[in-house]
Amino acid sequence: MEYPRGSVQVQDIGEQKLLQILQRFCPPEIIGDDAAVLSTEPDQSLVVTTDVLVDGVHFSEITTSPQDVGWRAAAANLSDLAAMGAFPLGITVGLALPGNVAVSWVEELYQGMTECLQQYKTPIVGGDVVRSPIITLAITAFGQVQPNYTIRRNTAKVGDAIVVTGVHGASAGGLELLLHPELGKNLSESDRIALIKAHQRPQPRLDVLPLLQNILSPHPPAGMDSSDGLADAVVQICRASGVGSVLESTQISLPTAFKHCLTKEQALKYALYGGEDFELVLCLPKEPAHVLVQQLGKGAAIVGTIIEGSTVVLRNQHEKNPDQVLTLSQGFQHFKS
Amino acid sequence: MEYPRGSVQVQDIGEQKLLQILQRFCPPEIIGDDAAVLSTEPDQSLVVTTDVLVDGVHFSEITTSPQDVGWRAAAANLSDLAAMGAFPLGITVGLALPGNVAVSWVEELYQGMTECLQQYKTPIVGGDVVRSPIITLAITAFGQVQPNYTIRRNTAKVGDAIVVTGVHGASAGGLELLLHPELGKNLSESDRIALIKAHQRPQPRLDVLPLLQNILSPHPPAGMDSSDGLADAVVQICRASGVGSVLESTQISLPTAFKHCLTKEQALKYALYGGEDFELVLCLPKEPAHVLVQQLGKGAAIVGTIIEGSTVVLRNQHEKNPDQVLTLSQGFQHFKS
Numbered sequence: 001m002e003y004p005r006g007s008v009q010v011q012d013i014g015e016q017k018l019l020q021i022l023q024r025f026c027p028p029e030i031i032g033d034d035a036a037v038l039s040t041e042p043d044q045s046l047v048v049t050t051d052v053l054v055d056g057v058h059f060s061e062i063t064t065s066p067q068d069v070g071w072r073a074a075a076a077n078l079s080d081l082a083a084m085g086a087f088p089l090g091i092t093v094g095l096a097l098p099g100n101v102a103v104s105w106v107e108e109l110y111q112g113m114t115e116c117l118q119q120y121k122t123p124i125v126g127g128d129v130v131r132s133p134i135i136t137l138a139i140t141a142f143g144q145v146q147p148n149y150t151i152r153r154n155t156a157k158v159g160d161a162i163v164v165t166g167v168h169g170a171s172a173g174g175l176e177l178l179l180h181p182e183l184g185k186n187l188s189e190s191d192r193i194a195l196i197k198a199h200q201r202p203q204p205r206l207d208v209l210p211l212l213q214n215i216l217s218p219h220p221p222a223g224m225d226s227s228d229g230l231a232d233a234v235v236q237i238c239r240a241s242g243v244g245s246v247l248e249s250t251q252i253s254l255p256t257a258f259k260h261c262l263t264k265e266q267a268l269k270y271a272l273y274g275g276e277d278f279e280l281v282l283c284l285p286k287e288p289a290h291v292l293v294q295q296l297g298k299g300a301a302i303v304g305t306i307i308e309g310s311t312v313v314l315r316n317q318h319e320k321n322p323d324q325v326l327t328l329s330q331g332f333q334h335f336k337s
Numbered sequence: 338m339e340y341p342r343g344s345v346q347v348q349d350i351g352e353q354k355l356l357q358i359l360q361r362f363c364p365p366e367i368i369g370d371d372a373a374v375l376s377t378e379p380d381q382s383l384v385v386t387t388d389v390l391v392d393g394v395h396f397s398e399i400t401t402s403p404q405d406v407g408w409r410a411a412a413a414n415l416s417d418l419a420a421m422g423a424f425p426l427g428i429t430v431g432l433a434l435p436g437n438v439a440v441s442w443v444e445e446l447y448q449g450m451t452e453c454l455q456q457y458k459t460p461i462v463g464g465d466v467v468r469s470p471i472i473t474l475a476i477t478a479f480g481q482v483q484p485n486y487t488i489r490r491n492t493a494k495v496g497d498a499i500v501v502t503g504v505h506g507a508s509a510g511g512l513e514l515l516l517h518p519e520l521g522k523n524l525s526e527s528d529r530i531a532l533i534k535a536h537q538r539p540q541p542r543l544d545v546l547p548l549l550q551n552i553l554s555p556h557p558p559a560g561m562d563s564s565d566g567l568a569d570a571v572v573q574i575c576r577a578s579g580v581g582s583v584l585e586s587t588q589i590s591l592p593t594a595f596k597h598c599l600t601k602e603q604a605l606k607y608a609l610y611g612g613e614d615f616e617l618v619l620c621l622p623k624e625p626a627h628v629l630v631q632q633l634g635k636g637a638a639i640v641g642t643i644i645e646g647s648t649v650v651l652r653n654q655h656e657k658n659p660d661q662v663l664t665l666s667q668g669f670q671h672f673k674s
Binding site: 018035038039042045047050056057058081083086089092093100125127130132133138142143149152224 | 372375376384386417421462468469477480594
């Protein structure tokens with residue numbers, strides 16, 4: 001990576017001083033012990049999730065500023081909590097980095113994380129900073145959920161509607177625009193910005209949880225987030241629940257900008273396999289599903305139905321293409337890529 | 338790193354299959370969702386700590402087998418919980434690694450973690466496995482503590498005795514023996530093995546917590562663990578508590594083997610600055626301190642006293658050396674090393 005000349009590097013100030021600088025992103029009351037101490041509410045389950053991001057594998061200086069790396073990392077972990085129905089309590093941040101990284105880069109990384117977290121009043125409660133040849137960011141988020149509201153993958157039932165909480169493909173579209181700006185030549189400025197923002201500043205759908213509690217009490221939906229793509233989410237839910245499903249390709253909500261820069265087939269591929277949209281994919285009875293979609297608006301839709309069997313079929317009703325069977329192997333196999 | 342020829346590598350089986358293999362180290366009921374769900378007891382605080390370990394920086398193939406890397410990583414995190422007075426609930430494991438790492442290496446890593454964790458019935462409740470040019474292990478441990486029993490660094494009081502729960506320097510001594518076996522030529526086989534085991538399989542001192550609760554209720558001691566060395570622990574506690582201390586060099590418990598291979602001065606240096614002994618350093622009134630030391634046995638000792646001021650003095654009573662003032666800068670500055 002290239003850093004501004006003359007900037008102060010991590011190795012110039014040492015670990016203790018770096019930790020001091022980073023402490024201003026943490027609430028003062030939890031600093032300076034071997035571990036953070038937090039209060040949980042009674043009768044709530046603890047929910048824990050962890051993600052590791054590696055420079056050059058999961059993010060790149062070309063498409064992502066340190067603020068955006070931080071935002072996206074925090075958003076991905078909060079999205080995993082949302083996918084369980086859990087409200088966040090805090091995150092820990094493990095950061096490994098070379099000594100020649102600019103201190104300002106690290107500050108901007110924490111700034112981005114904090115900006116995302118502050119929307120949900122979620123603190124950074126601790127962490128570790130160590131030396132490494134490559135920048136690696138390990139975030140663990142924990143939250144709490146009332147046991148009755150826990151969203152799991154393995155409870156989808158035959159007859160359930162499959163709901164998406166928003167459009168799919170926007171994040172992958174935004175990344176593509178950053179890598180190949182010429183693809184956006186037919187797009188309005190606002191469409192272009194919207195796609196790029198979807199990639200750089202995705203929103204975890206914690207806002208969906210209170211709606212679910214109102215609609216469904218006391219039965220939570222089955223579901224997960226679409227961080228690895230919509231196809232992956234539906235296949236994973238069906239596999240865990242021992243059911244099949246039919247996805248209606250024409251019902252999948254796409255970014256409006258896609259009409260101006262992608263074929264229908266390309267657009268659908270982005271939506272199914274692009275990933276990192278961080279929407280929720282929820283399976284629930286048809287009536288509450290309709291209520292939920294109406295309340296959510298903005299791209300929320302019923303995109304399919306849970307059926308018997310074990311096959312996930314993508315129905316291309318209004319296309320020349322035949323129906324397709326979706327499997328996990330079509331998704332992203334990280335170690336083979 | 339060199340791996341056995343013909344072994345199956347991570348890239349041969351892909352991420353999904355690797356995760357399946359690693360799931361046998363996790364309790365079956367928590368697998369296959371976006372996050373793990375755990376029960377906590379009412380009226381307990383949640384305690385969270387995180388550590389990042391990098392190949393070539395924090396561990397090395399020369400001195401540490403994958404099992405031992407796993408054991409040590411788990412032990413370090415459990416030790417941070419013990420240092421807060423907290424009993425463990427679970428850990429998450431974030432693993433970044435190159436595709437050409439042998440699958441058996443990864444399994445042995447998890448085997449080592451599990452062996453350490455099983456002593457305390459602590460499960461691996463989740464994690465992430467990603468591709469990276471360098472093996473990086475990020476562990477987050479969480480536990481629970483009754484608020485009244487939380488051990489903090491900032492509550493040491495003038496007059497408190499400083500207790501160590503065991504010998505110091507053994508882990509650094511064991512590492513030195515692994516790097517330079519010739520240094521052990523005057524040691525008995527059992528002394529040699531004991532030092533090396535102290536390095537490869539350190540024990541977090543969770544066993545101390547029930548004793549503390551019996552002795553001290555409802556007032557917890559001040560304290561932390563000695564993962565960065567005894568000197569670091571005492572200086573950190575004094576700084577956080579706004580007090581000074583006198584450490585009696587002759588009272589610091591050393592491994593018996595040190596008599597046969599180190600000068601008194603060298604032995605003291607290992608004890609003060611070696612680190613990774615994972616003992617607890619506790620500050621409490623003299624009477625319960627004596628009871629605690631007696632109950633602990635095996636190297637537990639009162640090594641000093643908390644005094645007014647802000648200076649940490651090492652008193653060399655029976656040595657020719659003058660008294661020394663200990664500061665943090667004498668410790669290990671990771672980014673500058």
